[in-house]
Amino acid sequence: xxxxxxxxxxxxxxxxxxxxxxxxxxxxxxxxxxxxxxxxxxxxxxxxxxxxxxxxxxxxxxxxxxxxxxxxxxxxxxxxxxxxxxxxxxxxxxxxxxxxxxxxxxxxxxxxxxxxxxxxxxxxxxxxxxxxxxxxxxxxxxxxxxxxxxxxxxxxxxxxxxxxxxxxxxxxxxxxxxxxxxxxxxxxxxxxxxxxxxxxxxxxxxxxxxxxxxxxxxxxxxxxxxxxxxxxxxxxxxxxxxxxxxxxxxxxxxxxxxxxxxxxxxxxxxxxxxxxxxxxxxxxxxxxxxxxxxxxxxxxxxxxxxxxxxxxxxxxxxxxxxxxxxxxxxxxxxxxxxxxxxxxxxxxxxxxxxxxxxxxxxxxxxxxxxxxxxxxxxxxxxxxxxxxxxxxxxxxxxxxxxxxxxxxxxxxxxxxxxxxxxxxxxxxxxxxxxxxxxxxxxxxxxxxxxxxxxxx
Amino acid sequence: xxxxxxxxxxxxxxxxxxxxxxxxxxxxxxxxxxxxxxxxxxxxxxxxxxxxxxxxxxxxxxxxxxxxxxxxxxxxxxxxxxxxxxxxxx
Numbered sequence: 001x002x003x004x005x006x007x008x009x010x011x012x013x014x015x016x017x018x019x020x021x022x023x024x025x026x027x028x029x030x031x032x033x034x035x036x037x038x039x040x041x042x043x044x045x046x047x048x049x050x051x052x053x054x055x056x057x058x059x060x061x062x063x064x065x066x067x068x069x070x071x072x073x074x075x076x077x078x079x080x081x082x083x084x085x086x087x088x089x090x091x092x093x094x095x096x097x098x099x100x101x102x103x104x105x106x107x108x109x110x111x112x113x114x115x116x117x118x119x120x121x122x123x124x125x126x127x128x129x130x131x132x133x134x135x136x137x138x139x140x141x142x143x144x145x146x147x148x149x150x151x152x153x154x155x156x157x158x159x160x161x162x163x164x165x166x167x168x169x170x171x172x173x174x175x176x177x178x179x180x181x182x183x184x185x186x187x188x189x190x191x192x193x194x195x196x197x198x199x200x201x202x203x204x205x206x207x208x209x210x211x212x213x214x215x216x217x218x219x220x221x222x223x224x225x226x227x228x229x230x231x232x233x234x235x236x237x238x239x240x241x242x243x244x245x246x247x248x249x250x251x252x253x254x255x256x257x258x259x260x261x262x263x264x265x266x267x268x269x270x271x272x273x274x275x276x277x278x279x280x281x282x283x284x285x286x287x288x289x290x291x292x293x294x295x296x297x298x299x300x301x302x303x304x305x306x307x308x309x310x311x312x313x314x315x316x317x318x319x320x321x322x323x324x325x326x327x328x329x330x331x332x333x334x335x336x337x338x339x340x341x342x343x344x345x346x347x348x349x350x351x352x353x354x355x356x357x358x359x360x361x362x363x364x365x366x367x368x369x370x371x372x373x374x375x376x377x378x379x380x381x382x383x384x385x386x387x388x389x390x391x392x393x394x395x396x397x398x399x400x401x402x403x404x405x406x407x408x409x410x411x412x413x414x415x416x417x418x419x420x421x422x423x424x425x426x427x428x429x430x431x432x433x434x435x436x437x438x439x440x441x442x443x444x445x446x447x448x449x450x451x452x453x454x455x456x
Numbered sequence: 457x458x459x460x461x462x463x464x465x466x467x468x469x470x471x472x473x474x475x476x477x478x479x480x481x482x483x484x485x486x487x488x489x490x491x492x493x494x495x496x497x498x499x500x501x502x503x504x505x506x507x508x509x510x511x512x513x514x515x516x517x518x519x520x521x522x523x524x525x526x527x528x529x530x531x532x533x534x535x536x537x538x539x540x541x542x543x544x545x546x
Contacts, residue, residue: 200540213540293528300524307518322507330510337511338518346525348537355538387513400538 005030006169007449010078010226013172017077018069024077028057028121031079035123035170037454041151043143044165046084046094048124053079056121063119075233076119081171083159084125085132086207086217088112091122095208097130098141098324099317109206111175111217111234118233123171127161132177132210133310134329136160136380146380147189148450149417153377154386156189158182162220163190167418169449173230174220179210180306181372181395183218184407184422188372191409191418191448193437194220195227196395198427199402202234211309213348214302214399222447224408224438231430241431244439248284252277253365255292258394262295265374265392272411272419273371279444280369285436290361290368293354298397301354304339304347305400311336328386355401358424362403367433368424370394372407376417398424406433409445 005027008016016022032050039045060077087093087105089112094100108116116122127145129135135157136144145160147153148168155164159176163186166174176183178196187194195218202217209215219230228239254277259265265273281287292298314325314333322330361368374392378385398405404425411419425433449455 213538297524297528300521303517303521304525307521327510330507331513334511334514335518335521338515339522343522343525345537348539349531349535350525350528351538352535353531 004169006034007447008172009221009223010075010172010229011223013078014075014229017064020064024057024060024064024079024121025054027077028053028079028123031123031171034454038168038452039165039170041146041452042148042164042168042170043145044126044161044168044170045081046096046125046127046142046161047091049091052090053121053123060119060121073117073119075115075229077121078119078173079121079123079171080115080230081123081126081162081165081174082112083128083132083162083174083176085128085177085210086112086175088122088125089116091125094125094142095131096128096134096140096142096144097326097329099131100141107206110203112206114203114236115175115230115233120233126159126165126174129158129160129182130326130329131208131314131333132158132179132182133332134158134326135332135386137326137328137383139326144380147377147417148452149191150377150415152379152381153417154189154380154389156186156373156377159186159194159218159220163187163192163194166190166192166220166222167450168452169222172221173226175230175234176218176220177207177210178216178218178399179214180302180399181393183216183220184372184395184405184420185393187220187407188409188420189377189418191412191420192220192222193224193227193409194218194407195231195430195433196399196405197231197235197430198404201428209309209313211306211313213309214306216399224434224441227406227434228431231434239431241435243435246284247280247436247439250280250285250367250436251365252280252285252287253290253361253368254287255368255370255394256289257291258295259371259374263374263392263394265371266376266413268413269371269374269376269419273369273421276410276421276440276444277369280440283439283443287369290365292357292361292397295394295397296391298354298400299391299393301347301350302396302400303335304343305351306396307332307335308339308344308347309336311339351400354397355403358398358401358403359426362424362426362429366425367429367436368422370422370424372420372422376413376415376419395422398422403427404430404433406430406437408437408441412448
């Protein structure tokens with residue numbers, strides 16, 4: 001069956017652009033048209049300028065016509081969208097906040113400049129939790145993104161528009177940020193892939209910090225094959241992936257105690273994780289259970305570090321104009337006000353110890369398998385459920401340790417909401433994570449898209 | 457200006473001791489001045505109703521994490537805090 005143009009991933013789009021079966025302008029126009037039809041329900045975008053997008057796409061087409069095919073930038077004409085906490089030249093940066101300035105950014109964040117240099121077409125700015133920490137509340141200045149699988153439900157966050165827009169096929173890839181799980185969490189909730197790369201591999205220059213030692217930029221896509229294309233552009237280093245037919249010889253450490261002993265996962269999620277472990281075995285991997293310190297302890301390390309640093313980043317704003325923040329942001333940002341310098345240093349020492357624990361596991365394993373979210377997405381209008389959802393995740397330990405961590409889809413609940421899992425690897429071990437994810441997804445996953453009335 | 461403390465029901469109280477029933481986690485380590493610091497003394501009256509619930513929520517979470525770390529196994533005395541290494545520099 002022929003794939004609709006809006007469902008193309010990055011690799012497919014590049015292949016068609018190279019073959020000149022489609023132009024960058026046609027591709028961008030199709031995605032802009034789709035956003036026009038659908039984004040009023042999904043609210044993935046906070047800002048887009050179709051006229052500028054089409055000018056950029058036409059320029060890409062001209063360059064392709066003029067240039068030597070071997071000498072063209074690697075993502076020439078590929079449309080991407082950017083979480084609205086990263087400055088993009090010529091576009092405003094809102095942080096999804098009343099603090100937004102209507103002025104356009106004078107220059108790109110460093111990672112955005114890298115994408116632009118590879119020829120990517122920047123479609124627009126995407127919905128986020130306020131300052132990448134708040135959440136969907138009634139007091140946001142713009143509508144919060146919705147989960148395309150159930151528009152009444154939370155798409156996760158804080159890179160909410162990136163995940164929601166990918167699942168709704170509004171673009172083939174998006175760029176998010178991940179401090180305690182903000183790329184992986186929405187990827188889990190929306191059934192797409194989200195990678196938090198090795199700490200420090202992608203420059204944060206030009207991006208207003210939420211925290212100073214945890215923030216990371218990460219790519220989000222619908223296929224594993226697309227991830228290295230975007231990651232290479234962001235990191236500035238080419239990626240060589242050894243794609244594989246099976247997983248024979250792969251040693252997988254399964255952190256099952258996180259969701260069975262430490263914090264009980266929803267039964268459907270726990271069952272899906274066990275099935276994924278079994279699927280990895282059936283593909284030839286040697287899967288065995290391994291242990292880290294208890295999940296709530298690991299989460300507390302990240303929580304203390306993130307909270308103190310976020311409080312430092314926002315205390316002047318909270319003091320001067322607290323009402324400009326949403327209530328959920330105030331509640332989350334103020335946590336750091338109650339923690340001491342000793343608490344912070346203690347957490348940073350424990351972070352060092354936890355990193356050593358993960359390194360020790362990865363000395364004997366090629367990757368770790370862990371839960372991502374421990375509960376399926378909740379309703380977006382249920383404030384209590386959203387507040388209660390924060391401790392039900394297993395992502396933040398690897399935010400603290402800096403290891404690359406990839407959320408990939410592994411199933412759906414009976415009610416039709418996505419379930420994800422994480423693969424965690426050694427520092428700079430992204431290629432292995434992506435290759436293993438691709439093998440698993442090829443064998444056990446079939447791409448599905450939420451249906452919108454405009455699709456029928 | 458007198459001390460500012462949380463009460464058990466989430467209301468802010470000025471001066472004196474916290475009322476009976478105030479959870480232990482809210483009492484000993486909340487500096488009297490933190491609320492003034494956050495919103496500025498002159499804005500305190502106007503803000504306290506809104507902020508009491510937000511800040512009690514924040515204090516509760518902070519206390520939970522603090523407790524988890526304090527109750528954990530001690531670390532080797534020589535272990536330094538985490539810091540970005542040469543392999544994690546942007």
